[in-house]
Amino acid sequence: MAASDVLIACVGKPSAGKSSFLNAVSDASAKVGNYPFTTIKPNRGVAYVPIDCACKRFGKEKLCKPRYGRCVDGTRWVPIEMLDVAGLVPGxxxxxxxxxxxxxxxxxxDALIHVVDVSGTTDSHGKETVGYDPINDVEWLTGEIEAWIYNNLKTKWSSTMRRHVAVHADPAFTLQQQLSGYGVRLPLVLSVLDKLRQVLTSPDHPTPYTKDVIAALESWDDEVLRTFVKMFVEEKFPTVIALNKIDLPDAAKNIDKICRKYDESRTVLTSALAETFLRRLAKQGFIRYHEGTDRFDTAEDDESGAVEGGQKLKTMDEKTRSRLEKVQDLVLFRYGTTGVLSVLTTAIKLLHLVPAYPVKNIHNFSGGGHGGGVFRDCLLLRPGTTVREFARKVHPEIDRCYLWAEGVGGVRLGEDDIVTAANNVISFKTSQEITRKEDGGGGR
Ligand SMILES: Nc1nc2c(ncn2[C@@H]2O[C@H](COP(=O)(O)OP(=O)(O)OP(=O)(O)O)[C@@H](O)[C@H]2O)c(=O)[nH]1
Ligand SMILES: [Mg+2]
Known part of the structure; x- marks a missing residue:
C-alpha cells in the first residue's frame, strides 16, 4: 500500500524559499541557494501531518502502531507527499x-503552498534587492496558473467543440476529458459547472447569461470559459500562502500590509530557515524539539530536572547556542512557532480529507502481517471516495478479489458508499488471501 495518496506542491517565484520549505517539513535534502533557479527538476519528499487517530475513539492509544509515521496519545502523524518545483516568474x-x-x-x-518571500529582499525574478514589496508576488501567481490552464484549453477548444457537438456529448464529460491531465474527476467538474451557472445566471451579474447558454459548451464565449477556468483553479488547487523569511528585519511591516488584504485562514507566517535549524539540532541530539510549538528542551533543562526520561541531550557549543537564541528571539518569541507545520495542517483542512483505516479484523482493529498492534494503516482520502475506490488504494489486488466491506460492529458497507468520518474503519473481505508487499514508504 502506498504511504500517501495526497500531493502538496510548493510554488512561488525563484528564491522565495520553496526548497528550504520542503527540506524543513520533509525527509528531502533539496539543493538550496541564494540565486534564482537553483531548482530546475522537481524535488520530492514525505512530510508528516498530525490528525486525531481512530485509536483515541476506541480507547486503544496504547496499542496503536502505525506502519508509517507515529501515534502519540491519539495524535497520529500521517505521511503526505510533497513536491517542490522550479521558480515561476511573471509571464x-x-x-x-x-x-x-x-x-x-x-x-x-492536490493543493499548493505559495511560498512568498515576505522580507522584500528578492525582486519578482528572485534576484537580491532591498525594499521590494512582496504584495506583488501574492497577486500574480494565481493569474499565471489560470492563464496556463486557459491557454491549454483554448488551443484545442474549436476541435473539441466540433467533436462535442458531433457525438452529442455531455458537457461535464467533455470538460473532464479535456482536464484529465490534471487528475480531475467528474464530481469536481460538476461542482465547478454548478457554481459557474449560479454566478453567471445571477441577476447580480452585469449581463446575466441564460441557463441554456451555460449548459451548451459550444455556445460559451470567452468570458464563460475564463470564469470556468478561474473557478476550476480555485477548486483544483486550494492554496495556502506561506509568508516566508519572517526572521528577516523588514518582514514585519510587509506582513501587516499583506495580512490586512488576504484571507487570514489561508495565510501563514513561516521561517523555513528556523525550522530546518531546529530539526537539525534535534536530529543531532542537542535539543528535543516539540514540532509546531515554541518549545524545545536542552541538556540544561534535563539536568535541572525539568524534563524526565527520553534520550540524554548533548551540550551545545557557544556558537550554536547563540544561533538558537537568535531563532528564539526573532521567530519563536515573536510569532509563537516557525509556522511550517501550520501550513501543512491548513492545506489538509482546505482539502477536507477523510482519514480512513483499513483493518484486517473489524473487532480488534489489528492489521494482520508482522508487528502486531492496531490501526496499522491510515490513508487520507479525498472527499467523495467510495468504499470500492478505497479498497483499490489499499491494495490494487483487493479490487480483483473484492467480496464485501465491513464497518465497525460488523455492519456491511455498500461498495458505492462514501467513506466518511462515521464509517472510516473498514475491513475488506476477499475471495483469496492478499499478500502484502511492504513498499518501504513514500510511494503514491
Ligand atoms: N532568512 C531566511 N532565509 C531563507 C528562509 N527560507 C529560505 N531562505 C534563503 O533563501 C534563499 C533561497 O532559498 P531556496 O529554498 O533555494 O529558494 P527556492 O524558492 O527553492 O529557489 P529556486 O529553486 O531558485 O526557485 C536561500 O539562501 C535560503 O537560505 C527563511 O525562512 N529565512
Ligand atoms: Mg528551489
Missing part, C-alpha cells in the same frame, strides 16, 4: 523562464 504561462514546463510539473498536485 510563465507564456513560456517565460521555461514557465510552461515548470507549470506542467504541478498538474497532479
Amino acid at each position: 510563465a504561462s507564456e513560456g517565460k523562464g521555461l514557465g510552461n514546463q515548470f507549470l506542467d510539473d504541478l498538474r497532479t498536485a
Whole structure:
C-alpha cells in the first residue's frame, strides 16, 4: 500500500524559499541557494501531518502502531507527499523562464503552498534587492496558473467543440476529458459547472447569461470559459500562502500590509530557515524539539530536572547556542512557532480529507502481517471516495478479489458508499488471501 495518496506542491517565484520549505517539513535534502533557479527538476519528499487517530475513539492509544509515521496519545502523524518545483516568474504561462514546463510539473498536485518571500529582499525574478514589496508576488501567481490552464484549453477548444457537438456529448464529460491531465474527476467538474451557472445566471451579474447558454459548451464565449477556468483553479488547487523569511528585519511591516488584504485562514507566517535549524539540532541530539510549538528542551533543562526520561541531550557549543537564541528571539518569541507545520495542517483542512483505516479484523482493529498492534494503516482520502475506490488504494489486488466491506460492529458497507468520518474503519473481505508487499514508504 502506498504511504500517501495526497500531493502538496510548493510554488512561488525563484528564491522565495520553496526548497528550504520542503527540506524543513520533509525527509528531502533539496539543493538550496541564494540565486534564482537553483531548482530546475522537481524535488520530492514525505512530510508528516498530525490528525486525531481512530485509536483515541476506541480507547486503544496504547496499542496503536502505525506502519508509517507515529501515534502519540491519539495524535497520529500521517505521511503526505510533497513536491517542490522550479521558480515561476511573471509571464510563465507564456513560456517565460521555461514557465510552461515548470507549470506542467504541478498538474497532479492536490493543493499548493505559495511560498512568498515576505522580507522584500528578492525582486519578482528572485534576484537580491532591498525594499521590494512582496504584495506583488501574492497577486500574480494565481493569474499565471489560470492563464496556463486557459491557454491549454483554448488551443484545442474549436476541435473539441466540433467533436462535442458531433457525438452529442455531455458537457461535464467533455470538460473532464479535456482536464484529465490534471487528475480531475467528474464530481469536481460538476461542482465547478454548478457554481459557474449560479454566478453567471445571477441577476447580480452585469449581463446575466441564460441557463441554456451555460449548459451548451459550444455556445460559451470567452468570458464563460475564463470564469470556468478561474473557478476550476480555485477548486483544483486550494492554496495556502506561506509568508516566508519572517526572521528577516523588514518582514514585519510587509506582513501587516499583506495580512490586512488576504484571507487570514489561508495565510501563514513561516521561517523555513528556523525550522530546518531546529530539526537539525534535534536530529543531532542537542535539543528535543516539540514540532509546531515554541518549545524545545536542552541538556540544561534535563539536568535541572525539568524534563524526565527520553534520550540524554548533548551540550551545545557557544556558537550554536547563540544561533538558537537568535531563532528564539526573532521567530519563536515573536510569532509563537516557525509556522511550517501550520501550513501543512491548513492545506489538509482546505482539502477536507477523510482519514480512513483499513483493518484486517473489524473487532480488534489489528492489521494482520508482522508487528502486531492496531490501526496499522491510515490513508487520507479525498472527499467523495467510495468504499470500492478505497479498497483499490489499499491494495490494487483487493479490487480483483473484492467480496464485501465491513464497518465497525460488523455492519456491511455498500461498495458505492462514501467513506466518511462515521464509517472510516473498514475491513475488506476477499475471495483469496492478499499478500502484502511492504513498499518501504513514500510511494503514491
Ligand atoms: N532568512 C531566511 N532565509 C531563507 C528562509 N527560507 C529560505 N531562505 C534563503 O533563501 C534563499 C533561497 O532559498 P531556496 O529554498 O533555494 O529558494 P527556492 O524558492 O527553492 O529557489 P529556486 O529553486 O531558485 O526557485 C536561500 O539562501 C535560503 O537560505 C527563511 O525562512 N529565512
Ligand atoms: Mg528551489
